[in-house]
Amino acid sequence: MTSPVIEVQDLTKVYSGGTRAVDGITFSIQPGELFGFLGPNGAGKTTTIRVLATLLRATSGIARVAGLDVGTHPADVRRRLGLAMQTPTLDTFATGRENIELIGRMHRVPAAELKRRTDELLELMGLAQVARKMAGTYSGGMRRRLDLACALVHRPEVLILDEPTEGLDPQSRIALWGELERISKDGTTMLLTTHYMEEADRLCNRVAIIDNGRIVVDGSPAQLKAGIGADTVTLQLDAHGPEDLARQQTNVRDQLHGFEPLEAVTPESFGVSLSIRGAGRALPDLMRSLDRNGDGVRIVGLAVSQPTLDDVFLKYTGRRIRTEAADQPIILGW
Numbered sequence: 001m002t003s004p005v006i007e008v009q010d011l012t013k014v015y016s017g018g019t020r021a022v023d024g025i026t027f028s029i030q031p032g033e034l035f036g037f038l039g040p041n042g043a044g045k046t047t048t049i050r051v052l053a054t055l056l057r058a059t060s061g062i063a064r065v066a067g068l069d070v071g072t073h074p075a076d077v078r079r080r081l082g083l084a085m086q087t088p089t090l091d092t093f094a095t096g097r098e099n100i101e102l103i104g105r106m107h108r109v110p111a112a113e114l115k116r117r118t119d120e121l122l123e124l125m126g127l128a129q130v131a132r133k134m135a136g137t138y139s140g141g142m143r144r145r146l147d148l149a150c151a152l153v154h155r156p157e158v159l160i161l162d163e164p165t166e167g168l169d170p171q172s173r174i175a176l177w178g179e180l181e182r183i184s185k186d187g188t189t190m191l192l193t194t195h196y197m198e199e200a201d202r203l204c205n206r207v208a209i210i211d212n213g214r215i216v217v218d219g220s221p222a223q224l225k226a227g228i229g230a231d232t233v234t235l236q237l238d239a240h241g242p243e244d245l246a247r248q249q250t251n252v253r254d255q256l257h258g259f260e261p262l263e264a265v266t267p268e269s270f271g272v273s274l275s276i277r278g279a280g281r282a283l284p285d286l287m288r289s290l291d292r293n294g295d296g297v298r299i300v301g302l303a304v305s306q307p308t309l310d311d312v313f314l315k316y317t318g319r320r321i322r323t324e325a326a327d328q329p330i331i332l333g334w
């Protein structure tokens, strides 16, 4: 068994105002892993990252990077880390190239190597064409990529990224995922935080779901989704206002009472989602059950989907993590 690159035991952070932002979390990351923290706003992701990056002192517990305690060996820890925070910390009045070189000099990368490495990173991040332009003129996606280049300039053993794709348009997000996958394949251990379940699912080989400062479950995305053991059937309902919607949702619940493959009914703003084992086979019976009393339930769309990490989040917290339109299920009308 190799020793973990990141090791956190019973870590707690209580801010001076009394907020218990991190509440006794324990996890470890093995060399080469791409580990994701998935959780909603305020879950405690950034706080954990700040402790690991030596920017914030923990209230109690242990955090080690490459075997070094972050509290007692902050300078050694920082040398081993590449860090990109939630808001890119670039010098907007310096060019892209100057930003990378500045960070390289801070990490004492020898001059000749720094030149070579900067060229290589500008190329890798698709910034070679704009290397001489001020970072302040860059688009959001270009800033993120430049920030990532800065984090990589001293060839860190561990890369820590706080919400690397937050606020990016879908194309830039997918391009950045490709870059992160490439960096991971090269052997860099990575910890990233995200509140996009698709991102955690697509990129990470292990995910910890964090909520209210606690890890509620962790595992590979496939393991977590397999643990759900049911598919999601989403019903879009034709409702005239919130009262009608609530009435129809109650009708769905009543009409499906005793329907054997049904595990859960969750009200949604557009209708209702049902957690059903073997949904494909159960669908005809399901529709018959829902059709029993005239217009008590007016279904205008239906979609069947495999479990997502959002369903995992729902199972363990009773809430949805979904925060944006891109994460909404596609409903097929009929």
Ligand SMILES: Nc1ncnc2c1ncn2[C@@H]1O[C@H](COP(=O)(O)OP(=O)(O)OP(=O)(O)O)[C@@H](O)[C@H]1O
Residues within 6 Å of the ligand: 015, 016, 017, 019, 020, 021, 039, 040, 041, 042, 043, 044, 045, 046, 047, 048, 086, 195
């Ligand atoms: N400097 C601070 N002082 C006091 N409370 C703080 C401070 N920073 C964060 N908090 C609180 O700690 C909790 C966790 O915040 P944190 O920033 O770690 O969450 P997060 O998971 O990164 O959220 P987001 O997805 O919005 O970035 C929140 O309740 C937040 O309001």
Ligand SMILES: [Mg+2]
Residues within 6 Å of the ligand: 045, 046, 047, 086, 162, 163
């Ligand atoms: Mg955060």
